Amino acid sequence: MSTAVLAVLNSPALDGTAAPTAFRLADPADPQVTVHDLGATRGDGVFETLGVVGGRAQAVDGHLARLARSAAMLELPEPDLDAWRETLIAVAERLPADREGFVKLVYTRGPEGSGIPTGWATGAVAPDHTEARTRGIGVVVLDRGLPHDVTATAPWLLQGAKTLSYALNMAALREARRRDADDALFVSGDGFLLEGATSTLLLKRGDRLVTPSTSLGILPGTTQADAFRSARAEGMTTSYEVLPRTALDDADGLWLLSSVRLAAPIRTLDGTDRPVDEAFTARLNAALLARRD
Amino acid sequence: MSTAVLAVLNSPALDGTAAPTAFRLADPADPQVTVHDLGATRGDGVFETLGVVGGRAQAVDGHLARLARSAAMLELPEPDLDAWRETLIAVAERLPADREGFVKLVYTRGPEGSGIPTGWATGAVAPDHTEARTRGIGVVVLDRGLPHDVTATAPWLLQGAKTLSYALNMAALREARRRDADDALFVSGDGFLLEGATSTLLLKRGDRLVTPSTSLGILPGTTQADAFRSARAEGMTTSYEVLPRTALDDADGLWLLSSVRLAAPIRTLDGTDRPVDEAFTARLNAALLARRD
Numbered sequence: 001m002s003t004a005v006l007a008v009l010n011s012p013a014l015d016g017t018a019a020p021t022a023f024r025l026a027d028p029a030d031p032q033v034t035v036h037d038l039g040a041t042r043g044d045g046v047f048e049t050l051g052v053v054g055g056r057a058q059a060v061d062g063h064l065a066r067l068a069r070s071a072a073m074l075e076l077p078e079p080d081l082d083a084w085r086e087t088l089i090a091v092a093e094r095l096p097a098d099r100e101g102f103v104k105l106v107y108t109r110g111p112e113g114s115g116i117p118t119g120w121a122t123g124a125v126a127p128d129h130t131e132a133r134t135r136g137i138g139v140v141v142l143d144r145g146l147p148h149d150v151t152a153t154a155p156w157l158l159q160g161a162k163t164l165s166y167a168l169n170m171a172a173l174r175e176a177r178r179r180d181a182d183d184a185l186f187v188s189g190d191g192f193l194l195e196g197a198t199s200t201l202l203l204k205r206g207d208r209l210v211t212p213s214t215s216l217g218i219l220p221g222t223t224q225a226d227a228f229r230s231a232r233a234e235g236m237t238t239s240y241e242v243l244p245r246t247a248l249d250d251a252d253g254l255w256l257l258s259s260v261r262l263a264a265p266i267r268t269l270d271g272t273d274r275p276v277d278e279a280f281t282a283r284l285n286a287a288l289l290a291r292r293d
Numbered sequence: 294m295s296t297a298v299l300a301v302l303n304s305p306a307l308d309g310t311a312a313p314t315a316f317r318l319a320d321p322a323d324p325q326v327t328v329h330d331l332g333a334t335r336g337d338g339v340f341e342t343l344g345v346v347g348g349r350a351q352a353v354d355g356h357l358a359r360l361a362r363s364a365a366m367l368e369l370p371e372p373d374l375d376a377w378r379e380t381l382i383a384v385a386e387r388l389p390a391d392r393e394g395f396v397k398l399v400y401t402r403g404p405e406g407s408g409i410p411t412g413w414a415t416g417a418v419a420p421d422h423t424e425a426r427t428r429g430i431g432v433v434v435l436d437r438g439l440p441h442d443v444t445a446t447a448p449w450l451l452q453g454a455k456t457l458s459y460a461l462n463m464a465a466l467r468e469a470r471r472r473d474a475d476d477a478l479f480v481s482g483d484g485f486l487l488e489g490a491t492s493t494l495l496l497k498r499g500d501r502l503v504t505p506s507t508s509l510g511i512l513p514g515t516t517q518a519d520a521f522r523s524a525r526a527e528g529m530t531t532s533y534e535v536l537p538r539t540a541l542d543d544a545d546g547l548w549l550l551s552s553v554r555l556a557a558p559i560r561t562l563d564g565t566d567r568p569v570d571e572a573f574t575a576r577l578n579a580a581l582l583a584r585r586d
Contacts, residue, residue, distance in 0.1 A: 006328055028327065028328055028329060029327065030324075030327070031323075031324040031325045031326055031327050032324045032326070032327065032328050033324055033325070033326040033327070033328065033330070033333050034321065034322065034323070034324050034325065034326070035299055035321055035325050035326065035399070035413050035415055036321060036415065037326070037333070038463075039333050040326050040330070040332050040333040040399070040401075040457070041340065041397070041399060041457065042336075042457065042459040042460065042462075042463055043335075043336025043456075043457050043458040043459055043460050044459065044460050044463050045460075047334065074460065074464065075464075075467060104334070106328070106333070106334060108333075120328050122328055122329065142447065142449055143446060143447045144447075144450075145438070145439040145440065145443050145446075145447050145450050146438040146439060146482070147438065147482060150438050153436060153438075154435065154436045154437075154438050155464075155468075156435055156461060156464040156465045156467070156468040156477075157437075157438050157461050157464075158460055158461050158464050161460075163336075163458075163460040164333070164334065164335065164336050164458075164460065165336040165456075165457075165458030165459060165460035165461065166335040166336055166337065166458060167335065167336050167337050167338075167367065167451055167454075167456040167457065167458035168449060168450050168451050168458065169335075170331075170335055170337050171367065171368075171448075171449040171450075171451050172449045174368060174449070175448075175449040184449075189439070189440060189482070
């Protein structure tokens with residue numbers, strides 16, 4: 001991956017030492033992380049990925065709020081959102097304005113025993129997702145193993161936090177590719193729809209858009225929240241629901257939403273063709289691309 | 294944490310470029326990992342921790358075999374175990390010979406898109422675990438959420454691989470401390486005994502030592518395997534079993550075993566006193582400390 005821009009935060013947490021500047025620019029090809037950083041040794045940290053269009057990061061408030069929410073779930077020091085905002089905007093501005101890009105924020109517990117968290121933001125040009133946004137993607141349904149009410153019964157499992165412990169999400173994507181698909185959709189062990197491996201599920205039923213409830217231990221989708229706003233502006237209704245797996249069969253259309261690929265219609269589900277609403281998908285992606293922070 | 298020794302592997306995978314030497318020594322205070330290393334951004338890698346006694350790493354074969362097993366489960370390139378062995382021995386030799394120590398091996402998928410994995414070994418003096426090994430530890434039982442047969446039904450969840458995605462294990466330890474305990478023991482969502490957050494469960498029933506079966510999606514314990522050998526040499530029998538949670542109540546003694554703390558008897562379980570067999574615990578720890586590679 002050619003990471004074009006890197007900014008390391010001087011003081012990523014609110015209780016950190018006051019820093020005269022929010023960040024320092026660095027060469028992403030140079031090592032920046034020590035071998036005792038708990039991000040690198042325990043996946044002990046959180047992250048966010050924001051889309052960048054025309055040099056401007058999208059859905060900044062939503063991503064920063066989710067970064068703080070994930071950090072709180074991991075009992076990390078409260079992030080200094082002003083410093084993160086200044087840093088991510090500076091990274092986005094340094095990307096080519098005529099290409100889509102992304103900024104990734106990483107916030108770790110820092111070197112073991114230090115009590116000082118680590119934070120950085122990287123920016124790069126995004127891959128071309130035109131085909132996924134128009135022709136659509138093949139998706140397989142995979143068991144996430146956990147029951148649907150796990151956040152209430154076992155909060156230490158950190159479901160609903162966007163942590164750096166993403167090895168299983170990566171394994172789910174490898175399993176999808178092994179089954180000749182592009183992406184994976186998780187269902188709970190007791191049969192409720194959850195989220196994609198790195199995305200939010202959106203279902204359309206007539207003039208209603210539906211997404212699984214965050215009470216199921218899934219991430220609140222930043223792109224999905226903006227898709228809901230856009231749909232309501234068209235006169236549609238939107239809702240968060242606890243949905244059995246059979247809700248997939250009843251839907252008029254299915255999408256996986258994420259910050260960089262945006263709305264990818266599900267063209268096949270476990271190898272079976274699904275209807276793709278090209279006109280609605282195009283309007284949705286146009287609205288998502290038109291967002292400003 | 295004062296990490297005294299760091300060795301970075303020049304070619305940690307078998308299919309890597311041939312390197313004239315296995316490792317280079319480096320300063321652990323200097324950054325060594327780039328911000329696009331998938332170990333640091335996705336917890337996408339595996340690790341091992343070995344005890345070091347008298348400058349010699351313990352259970353080397355067992356730990357290297359488990360490193361390779363975990364790497365295979367993550368579909369990482371096959372590690373060059375000869376290079377890892379040479380590196381970890383060199384790190385262990387550089388630790389103070391009159392103190393207990395540990396060596397930690399970290400093997401990541403490497404910088405995103407590079408296809409070149411990253412590997413390093415750190416060594417340090419261990420904390421003093423005398424109190425845990427003699428007086429014992431307080432343990433709480435926490436739900437792991439997944440069913441006991443998850444490795445068969447959902448291998449993409451990577452249960453039984455020692456991955457860098459350990460945020461939930463760290464959260465379980467925080468939950469234990471919140472409940473005034475030292476450690477956490479996981480049970481499956483359907484009520485079977487699994488493993489500690491960073492250790493293996495050992496139960497004693499008369500002259501039999503029992504540990505939960507690795508068919509339950511838990512790590513094969515290297516220290517537990519050596520404890521079994523030691524017990525059989527005393528004339529005891531040993532077995533791997535699928536155990537309901539109620540097996541805790543029927544046991545004469547309970548321990549959490551790990552490579553550095555070794556055998557820690559469980560003194561309280563969810564706040565209730567448990568019998569501690571001091572004589573057997575002392576023999577077990579003496580045998581574990583006496584191991585040579």
